[in-house]
Amino acid sequence: xxxxxxxxxxxxxxxxxxxxxxxxxxxxxxxxxxxxxxxxxxxxxxxxxxxxxxxxxxxxxxxxxxxxxxxxxxxxxxxxxxxxxxxxxxxxxxxxxxxxxxxxxxxxxxxxxxxxxxxxxxxxxxxxxxxxxxxxxxxxxxxxxxxxxxxxxxxxxxxxxxxxxxxxxxxxxxxxxxxxxxxxxxxxxxxxxxxxxxxxxxxxxxxxxxxxxxxxxxxxxxxxxxxxxxxxxxxxxxxxxxxxxxxxxxxxxxxxxxxxxxxxxxxxxxxxxxxxxxxxxxxxxxxxxxxxxxxxxxxxxxxxxxxxxxxxxxxxxxxxxxxxxxxxxxxxxxxxxxxxxxxxxxxxxxxxxxxxxxxxxxxxxxxxxxxxxxxxxxxxxxxxxxxxxxxxxxxxxxxxxxxxxxxxxxxxxxxxxxxxxxxxxxxxxxxxxxxxxxxxxxxxxxxxxxxxxxxxxxxxxxxxxxxxxxxxxxxxxxxxxxxxxxxxxxxxxxxx
Amino acid sequence: xxxxxxxxxxxxxxxxxxxxxxxxxxxxxxxxxxxxxxxxxxxxxxxxxxxxxxxxxxxxxxxxxxx
Amino acid sequence: xxxxxxxxxxxxxxxxxxxxxxxxxxxxxxxxxxxxxxxxxxxxxxxxxxxxxxxxxxxxxxxxxxxxxxxxxxxxxxxxxxxxxxxxxxxxxxxxxxxxxxxxxxxxxxxxxxxxxxxxxxxxxxxxxxxxxxxxxxxxxxxxxxxxxxxxxxxxxxxxxxxxxxxxxxxxxxxxxx
Numbered sequence: 020x021x022x023x024x025x026x027x028x029x030x031x032x033x034x035x036x037x038x039x040x041x042x043x044x045x046x047x048x049x050x051x052x053x054x055x056x057x058x059x060x061x062x063x064x065x066x067x068x069x070x071x072x073x074x075x076x077x078x079x080x081x082x083x084x085x086x087x088x089x090x091x092x093x094x095x096x097x098x099x100x101x102x103x104x105x106x107x108x109x110x111x112x113x114x115x116x117x118x119x120x121x122x123x124x125x126x127x128x129x130x131x132x133x134x135x136x137x138x139x140x141x142x143x144x145x146x147x148x149x150x151x152x153x154x155x156x157x158x159x160x161x162x163x164x165x166x167x168x169x170x171x172x173x174x175x176x177x178x179x180x181x182x183x184x185x186x187x188x189x190x191x192x193x194x195x196x197x198x199x200x201x202x203x204x205x206x207x208x209x210x211x212x213x214x215x216x217x218x219x220x221x222x223x224x225x226x227x228x229x230x231x232x233x234x235x236x237x238x239x240x241x242x243x244x245x246x247x248x249x250x251x252x253x254x255x256x257x258x259x260x261x262x263x264x265x266x267x268x269x270x271x272x273x274x275x276x277x278x279x280x281x282x283x284x285x286x287x288x289x290x291x292x293x294x295x296x297x298x299x300x301x302x303x304x305x306x307x308x309x310x311x312x313x314x315x316x317x318x319x320x321x322x323x324x325x326x327x328x329x330x331x332x333x334x335x336x337x338x339x340x341x342x343x344x345x346x347x348x349x350x351x352x353x354x355x356x357x358x359x360x361x362x363x364x365x366x367x368x369x370x371x372x373x374x375x376x377x378x379x380x381x382x383x384x385x386x387x388x389x390x391x392x393x394x395x396x397x398x399x400x401x402x403x404x405x406x407x408x409x410x411x412x413x414x415x416x417x418x419x420x421x422x423x424x425x426x427x428x429x430x431x432x433x434x435x436x437x438x439x440x441x442x443x444x445x446x447x448x449x450x451x452x453x454x455x456x457x458x459x460x461x462x463x464x465x466x467x468x469x470x471x472x473x474x475x476x477x478x479x480x481x482x483x484x485x486x487x488x489x490x491x492x493x494x495x496x497x498x499x500x501x502x503x504x505x506x507x508x509x510x511x512x513x514x515x
Numbered sequence: 516x517x518x519x520x521x522x523x524x525x526x527x528x529x530x531x532x533x534x535x536x537x538x539x540x541x542x543x544x545x546x547x548x549x550x551x552x553x554x555x556x557x558x559x560x561x562x563x564x565x566x567x568x569x570x571x572x573x574x575x576x577x578x579x580x581x582x
Numbered sequence: 583x584x585x586x587x588x589x590x591x592x593x594x595x596x597x598x599x600x601x602x603x604x605x606x607x608x609x610x611x612x613x614x615x616x617x618x619x620x621x622x623x624x625x626x627x628x629x630x631x632x633x634x635x636x637x638x639x640x641x642x643x644x645x646x647x648x649x650x651x652x653x654x655x656x657x658x659x660x661x662x663x664x665x666x667x668x669x670x671x672x673x674x675x676x677x678x679x680x681x682x683x684x685x686x687x688x689x690x691x692x693x694x695x696x697x698x699x700x701x702x703x704x705x706x707x708x709x710x711x712x713x714x715x716x717x718x719x720x721x722x723x724x725x726x727x728x729x730x731x732x733x734x735x736x737x738x739x740x741x742x743x744x745x746x747x748x749x750x751x752x753x754x755x756x757x758x759x760x
Binding site for chain 3: 044106446449470471476477478479480481482483484485488489493494497508511512513
Binding site: 158167232405424 | 553554555557558560561564565566569570572573575576577578579580581582
């Protein structure tokens with residue numbers, strides 16, 4: 020039986036400092052600091068603080084330096100997420116989520132955190148300056164930044180098999196989770212392509228590899244499990260676009276969880292679906308919004324991206340019948356993934372505008388086509404590039420996405436709750452709850468450990484090597500029974 | 516899940532015990548129509564919120580590569 | 583740590599080691615036999631080669647710091663990027679101590695290659711002269727290769743959290759909870 024597909028998304032946001040000096044590292048730091056510092060002002064007590072500790076409902080990750088103006092802030096939040104500056108972008112990593120629906124909620128919470136950060140930054144910036152954040156993956160000039168997914172996998176599965184068997188999905192899933200893009204921006208992509216399904220597809224140059232910034236591979240081999248390395252692998256997926264449509268995020272994660280679970284259970288069946296030229300195929304699929312183009316498989320077949328997805332769906336349905344939905348989010352979520360997967364493939368096949376409420380590239384394309392019609396614009400008109408960019412603007416007053424009647428899967432209240440509280444079904448619950456209760460006693464927080472300072476030597480490191488433990492079920496009663504972190508540490512280790 | 520065949524390249528999907536109301540696809544369609552109907556209003560609104568100087572806006576949006 | 587614009591390369595490091603690790607030191611007889619065919623000078627040369635190779639390997643285990651430059655670029659710095667004559671002297675000194683400890687415990691006498699290898703790790707973990715990664719004022723002293731200002735430093739030393747800020751850390755058992 021496959022390991023439950025605990026999952027998470029790391030998003031690097033595009034950032035623009037209006038009226039600023041154009042140093043994106045400084046702007047990103049200011050943005051993240053403004054948010055994290057704002058939490059401090061929300062009433063946490065600094066009085067009996069030891070310098071270096073933090074009583075603000077968040078902790079710094081790892082053994083990190085004290086705050087200085089120039090340093091890149093790196094915070095772990097009470098919802099279990101990590102919020103920091105990576106390269107020259109603000110980055111939000113959701114907490115580990117037990118299923119795709121929960122991950123949609125925490126991905127949306129991330130958008131809300133970025134919006135709050137923009138507001139907080141506006142307070143500290145000089146008049147006339149503003150930091151603006153975009154949830155997209157490219158600047159249209161050949162620079163791409165990532166939206167990475169992570170999935171928990173069984174270490175016993177050979178990586179080479181994962182890479183071979185997941186490739187077809189990674190090449191074709193963009194038909195429903197591509198975020199859409201006007202034009203092309205790399206030498207590899209043809210200049211005569213007016214619109215692509217995916218922001219990222221044209222940036223991929225290798226099939227399998229370790230890099231994420233150069234020669235990007237479709238399957239990334241980074242191996243940092245942030246968990247017990249004997250038992251688990253964390254598959255780091257760099258091939259996706261950042262989505263705004265909730266259904267697109269849900270399907271991106273939900274279908275990938277299915278495919279990975281099937282790989283793990285050796286239930287993908289035959290014939291194996293392996294693209295003959297994955298790098299060429301992923302660009303070819305991206306460049307064809309008519310969805311008619313076909314790609315070569317190693318067994319000699321030629322098949323459309325939708326054809327691949329229909330085959331994967333058929334196999335997933337069979338997998339659910341044979342082995343249940345335990346590994347893919349449980350009964351309710353697993354079934355919903357299958358239902359929507361089928362629904363979206365139908366829609367795409369019939370008329371992509373049918374799924375404009377679910378799929379980003381369709382929503383954006385419909386908007387752009389309508390605008391083109393109204394104003395009689397050519398595809399190379401800069402106003403279309405502006406529409407594309409502004410689709411991803413996270414400011415409510417500017418966001419074009421927010422003006423579209425797309426379908427929601429989680430309520431606004433649930434999203435707001437997720438800004439401050441962790442998911443209940445993974446170890447993120449323990450992390451977030453400890454930070455909410457005892458941040459002043461936590462000297463560092465990480466994906467797989469918390470270090471407590473109980474005022475006496477030594478510091479206590481609490482390892483969290485299993486993403487599936489530390490849930491509300493595992494530790495809820497324990498946490499409620501502890502008045503102090505010292506009690507917690509004692510009880511965790513079976514004393515007191 | 517009951518044994519069923521996925522309907523490919525055919526109009527709205529049906530499933531056992533749910534034949535009259537292919538709720539899933541219909542919902543998607545309704546969403547699509549709703550979207551089309553609202554597009555006109557939306558375009559008016561977009562003309563208002565769209566960055567004034569599109570060319571400059573697009574030109575100034577330059578990012579460092581990430582990841 | 584003095585800023586050394588030019589750090590010893592492997593060849594220079596071997597020469598420095600040879601200054602401190604000399605054939606007249608008490609060496610493990612087994613190593614002398616195995617590595618030098620009974621010749622202490624040959625054995626020492628082999629031990630030095632092994633130690634330098636270990637110290638200059640640029641791989642996962644030898645990652646030391648990750649620095650972030652002003653422009654957002656990152657760079658991994660390895661042990662070798664901090665090598666110095668003083669450090670090499672310290673490594674030999676530590677190796678001698680390890681050998682003495684073993685002799686006291688009655689587990690054989692003389693310096694072995696493994697003492698040198700172990701000492702490399704300890705030296706990087708404990709050397710007070712290395713830049714203090716928690717102090718931004720020290721970052722300027724890390725000679726990043728790109729010449730650009732370093733705005734952030736992260737420690738990558740494997741097994742790094744046995745001590746932090748001079749305080750020891752104890753791992754808490756977590757039973758059925760985590």
